[in-house]
Amino acid sequence: MVVVQVVRSEWTKIRSVASTVWTLSLAVVVTVALGMLISALSRHQFDRMPAQERGSFDPTFISFAGMTLGQLAMIVFGVLVVSNEYSTGMIRTSLAAVPQRATFLFSKIAVATGLALAVGMVTSFAAFFLGQAMLGSHGTDIGETGVLRAVIGGGLYMTLIAMFSMGVAAMLRSPMLSLGILMPFFFLISNILGNVDATKKIGRFLPDQAGSRIMQVIPRVGDDTPYGPWGGLGIMLLWVIAVIAGGYALLKQRDA
Numbered sequence: 001m002v003v004v005q006v007v008r009s010e011w012t013k014i015r016s017v018a019s020t021v022w023t024l025s026l027a028v029v030v031t032v033a034l035g036m037l038i039s040a041l042s043r044h045q046f047d048r049m050p051a052q053e054r055g056s057f058d059p060t061f062i063s064f065a066g067m068t069l070g071q072l073a074m075i076v077f078g079v080l081v082v083s084n085e086y087s088t089g090m091i092r093t094s095l096a097a098v099p100q101r102a103t104f105l106f107s108k109i110a111v112a113t114g115l116a117l118a119v120g121m122v123t124s125f126a127a128f129f130l131g132q133a134m135l136g137s138h139g140t141d142i143g144e145t146g147v148l149r150a151v152i153g154g155g156l157y158m159t160l161i162a163m164f165s166m167g168v169a170a171m172l173r174s175p176m177l178s179l180g181i182l183m184p185f186f187f188l189i190s191n192i193l194g195n196v197d198a199t200k201k202i203g204r205f206l207p208d209q210a211g212s213r214i215m216q217v218i219p220r221v222g223d224d225t226p227y228g229p230w231g232g233l234g235i236m237l238l239w240v241i242a243v244i245a246g247g248y249a250l251l252k253q254r255d256a
Contacts, residue, residue, distance in 0.1 A: 006098050006107040014081060014111060023077040024115070027158065028123045031070030035127040038065035039134035046138050058218040059140045060150045063131025067154065067215070070123065071161045071208070074116065075182050078165025081112040082247075083175040101251050109166050109244065116162040117155065124154030146217040146229075153214030153233060160233075161186075163240045164207055170247025211236030 014020050042062050046054065085091040098104040128151045132139035142148055169178040186208055193203030203209055204225055213225065213232030227235065 002098075002100075003103060003107060006103055007111055009098075010108045010111040013085075013108075014115065017080070017084060019084075020077055020080055023073045023080065024119045027070045027073035027077070027119060028126070030073060031064075031066035031123050031158075032127045032130055034066030034069055035063045035131045036066075036134050039063050039131040039139075043135050043138050052221055056218055056221045057138070058216060059132065059135050059138060060128065060147050060217045061215055062135065063128050064124070064150075064154050064215045065131075066127060067157070067212070071158060071186065072183070074120070074158050074162040075165045075186065076179065077116065078112065078162035079169045079175050079178045079182065082108065082166045082169035083173055083178055086173045087175055102248065105170060105248055105251055109163065112166060113159060113163055117159045120158035120162075121152070121155035123158060124151050127154065140217075144217075149229065150215045150217050153229060156233060157211045157214060157236070160211055160236050160240050161208070164236075164243055167240060167243030167245075167247045171243065171250050205235060207236045207239040210239075 039059075039062050042057075046057070049057070085094055095101070095104060098107075128142065128147075132141075140147055142151065165178070165182055168182055169175065172178045172181070190203065190206045190208050193199040193206065194209045195203070210227070210232040213227070214229045216229065225232075
């Protein structure tokens, strides 16, 4: 009964904060709009692509091109859900009302994860269908092998990005510090490590690099990644479990 009440309380907190609603809305709009734009450009450039690129052209993955910016909004959402109470000082009141810190943290994460999953799935399916419409004859069908898995995986990927951000925010407590680490990590460090030959073997095991594998249907030419789509998502899940466990361990040890 206590858990149910805490879950309801966390739901009220999330839906009553305008910034979290706006970030989720932005995740949908940016992901879908950019995916449509890149898909339309790809259709016009398809005939001018080298034969090798046309052979490995992945219309499903192209429709998810907006995920790069869409995940930015999911990162902000995940950070705000956890760290907003720290920045306002409301964390003392929350922990006084719910002294069981496991109940407090995991109820918050569960509610936010459910919301992120719903938004992620809607975003992924919308991005796919509208992206394929932009690709026209170069598109694919959701009934093709691996496509449905990739679309569902897109929603799961966005959800795990949000959960990873929640775990980091639980450890750091500060929204500015959390965003100051997560933004460069996902948009600079991860891309560098994943694309430089000397560090590529390390970079492919980072959460976003591994997790995005689930959205690919046609492997890139010369791709020697040692895991498949679900393996990559599994690696990302391990990262998420690790940071959330770290956040809980620190929450237990320190004062609000």
